[in-house]
Amino acid sequence: MIELHQFRPFWGLPNASPFCMKAETYLRFRGIPYQVVPSGPRKSPSGQVPFIVDDGRVITDSSAIIAHFESRRQDPLDEDLSAADRATAFFVRELVEDRLYWQITYMRWGDPAGWAAFRPDLVKYLPLGMRGPVLFLLRRRLLRQMRQHGLTPANPQAAYARGKAVLDALAGLLGERPYFLGAVPRSLDMSLYAFLANILDQPHGNPLQAHARTLDSLVGYCARMKALCWQGWPDQED
Numbered sequence: 614m615i616e617l618h619q620f621r622p623f624w625g626l627p628n629a630s631p632f633c634m635k636a637e638t639y640l641r642f643r644g645i646p647y648q649v650v651p652s653g654p655r656k657s658p659s660g661q662v663p664f665i666v667d668d669g670r671v672i673t674d675s676s677a678i679i680a681h682f683e684s685r686r687q688d689p690l691d692e693d694l695s696a697a698d699r700a701t702a703f704f705v706r707e708l709v710e711d712r713l714y715w716q717i718t719y720m721r722w723g724d725p726a727g728w729a730a731f732r733p734d735l736v737k738y739l740p741l742g743m744r745g746p747v748l749f750l751l752r753r754r755l756l757r758q759m760r761q762h763g764l765t766p767a768n769p770q771a772a773y774a775r776g777k778a779v780l781d782a783l784a785g786l787l788g789e790r791p792y793f794l795g796a797v798p799r800s801l802d803m804s805l806y807a808f809l810a811n812i813l814d815q816p817h818g819n820p821l822q823a824h825a826r827t828l829d830s831l832v833g834y835c836a837r838m839k840a841l842c843w844q845g846w847p848d849q850e851d
């Protein structure tokens with residue numbers, strides 16, 4: 614049985630880490646049996662989650678995990694994509710996994726209102742040893758990294774404007790299509806869904822989420838991906 618090492622579900626989301634949710638969305642989409650092993654960055658060989666153990670082989674990085682399983686299939690998800698669509702997928706994934714990752718981090722750890730809502734629930738979720746100075750230092754590191762991405766607690770309006778621009782571009786790219794590259798889901802959709810769902814479905818609202826909820830095409834897309842990959846969740850989970 615494949616082991617998927619990742620955070621436990623949090624805040625009603627399958628995973629508050631979009632990278633973990635991306636890997637798990639893929640496994641569910643493909644119907645690959647797996648077992649979740651609750652974990653964290655300190656237990657990972659790369660210092661990041663998710664990672665999988667498949668027959669003793671450890672694979673870190675959500676895209677590498679997807680590539681590992683796709684390489685064994687007769688019907689790879691991206692096989693018949695044109696060179697232009699492959700390039701689009703590459704750039705969109707790179708941009709989303711950088712920009713929206715920091716937006717998601719910002720709405721929880723950086724935005725003062727977001728942190729006020731996130732902190733009490735995070736403290737309950739974290740192991741005892743991580744609740745005091747470790748959490749303080751972790752947030753300090755994240756704030757520094759967010760600042761390098763132009764996101765500061767002092768100016769949520771400017772910070773969210775950057776995220777809203779990405780969401781608008783994604784809505785423009787999706788248009789009327791059911792999935793980002795056309796009629797069927799591709800590996801890009803595993804990523805985009807996980808990132809968008811983390812914005813749309815988290816329980817505490819913020820300007821980025823409010824904006825996302827006005828973009829009907831993205832809302833409809835997430836509903837489609839949820840029905841495809843996460844039907845029945847969370848009933849069957851812990």
Ligand SMILES: N[C@@H](CCC(=O)N[C@@H](CS)C(=O)NCC(=O)O)C(=O)O
Nearest residue numbers: 630632654660661662663674675676
């Ligand atoms: N490129 C990696 C990124 C994974 C990642 O950033 N994971 C975060 C959790 S959302 C993490 O483990 N962060 C800990 C750290 O970087 O110290 C992937 O696609 O899996």
